[in-house]
Amino acid sequence: MVGQAGGKQPTINDVAALAGVSKKTVSRVINRSEFISEKTRKAVQGAIETLGFVPNPQARALAFRRNFLIALLHDNPNAQTVLNFQQGVLDAIKDSDLALLVRPVDRGSDRLLDDVRTFLEKQRPIGAMLLPPISENDDLAALCETLGVRYVRVGSAPLDDPQHCVSSNDHDVVKEAVRRLVDLGHRRIGFVRGPEGFRSAAEREKGFREALADAGLSLAEEHYAPGNYRYAAGVEAGEKLLALAEPPTAIFCSNDEMAAGVMSVAHGKGIAVPGALSIIGFDDSPTATHIWPALSTVRWPIRQMGVRAAQLLVPDFLGAGAKAIDPDPAALTSTFVERQSVAPPGR
Incomplete structure (x- = not known):
């Protein structure tokens, strides 16, 4: 990386000039727009690497109209389940620009939908993952749709269309x-x-x-x-x-x-x-x-379910390495593990 003479940080205008494209095109490449040719994408990425340009996260969020966050919403009494799922999500996003935001909610509250709406409007995440039992709430999924927030529901049985659901057996x-x-x-x-x-x-x-x-x-x-x-x-x-x-x-x-x-x-x-x-x-x-x-x-493959939920939620923000994790649907199949706590009766 050569940077700029005199220690000046390179700007998006410098990247555009070196790549021979407009500032808007550079912004589209940075924000992973689908409407960019592979040739243009490579030219811009090459200019970014040559100059050592680091995109401003605030500017990116403004351009994308979302913060580079994905939210995990849960009301689960088993802390280990939540932690294992989080670890799977973090496995998937570790090489991306995304961060994970965890939000406990009260599924029994009369204000559940209002509280989630306020949270999503304030934080502006790209997407939300819903753990059971709140994943079973159709109104929460509809709220995400209304707000333009991507969502994935996690459950012990299919709860939604395949692109919105990770389930076990x-x-x-x-x-x-x-x-x-x-x-x-x-x-x-x-x-x-x-x-x-x-x-x-x-x-x-x-x-x-x-x-x-x-x-x-x-x-x-x-x-x-x-x-x-x-x-x-x-x-x-x-x-x-x-x-x-x-x-x-x-x-x-x-x-x-x-x-x-x-x-x-x-x-x-x-x-x-x-x-x-x-x-x-x-x-x-x-x-x-x-x-x-x-x-x-x-x-219960809850960590793998976290990986798959992130893959479904934000595939366009994940690198090739993350997309290759757990490609086999069998990775999401629960299995019986027999250890020393079972034996014939009265042994």
């Missing part, structure tokens, strides 16, 4: 996990649900009940426990289920945090895992391998 993989318990000989299988109003909770429960039905079994009312994806809910569920006269020989928990809570109660009661009780969770969070015995669980 919770229902199918839970059926697989529960079939494994049935194949091992379990017939009294307990279930700890996720929070009311979460599509993920509904999909996981649906998969659980269908697996039992396929095996000619049903979920006994006393073997059912509500939950909210938090450790304390798992403890409460464990206290309820393991105090029964005929407790379950296996328990499926709708996430790893609650599974850890159930396991803690079992240890406290002297119930051997997996000798007297098998436990399965969901997420494959760090918790799954930080407890003993290591937890059998469903590996």
Whole structure:
């Protein structure tokens, strides 16, 4: 990079002069306009590199009428899920000019739409990613459309057109996990649900009940426990289920945090895992391998879903390296991971 004589910073006018194009053309190249020929684009980029020109981010934002931000909106009780998704997004945008802005919201608020509207109008992000359960709110997606903000909805089942949605296969993989318990000989299988109003909770429960039905079994009312994806809910569920006269020989928990809570109660009661009780969770969070015995669980590809969400949201702002991450749709498929927390009943 040669820069300018006397230490003067090169300007967009200098780039235009060296490339033999107009200032407006340079601006279009910088802002990745689709209406520029490859020859012109290369000439401008060559001039930028030669001069060592650094675009002014404020000027770019003004020209683009958006800040170079993408927003992540969530109301999720599981902090690890949010962090893992964020990491995937950051993996995708690390070589771009974009920054990630994270905004917690209250899905139960009467002002949800007004608050999100104010946030989007103030911050002017290029796009927004909606994590469950707010991703299931059609009005939020419509608001993004109205404001001209790109959006992607993340869920445990398809929620929108493919260009606006990243989804996993919770229902199918839970059926697989529960079939494994049935194949091992379990017939009294307990279930700890996720929070009311979460599509993920509904999909996981649906998969659980269908697996039992396929095996000619049903979920006994006393073997059912509500939950909210938090450790304390798992403890409460464990206290309820393991105090029964005929407790379950296996328990499926709708996430790893609650599974850890159930396991803690079992240890406290002297119930051997997996000798007297098998436990399965969901997420494959760090918790799954930080407890003993290591937890059998469903590996939810939430980090890869973050990558894919960014790829869908801002493909024109990502470099070739980012676009090549996780090109296989199979990377978004949840899988059952069997570890030491499951065994035949009464082993």
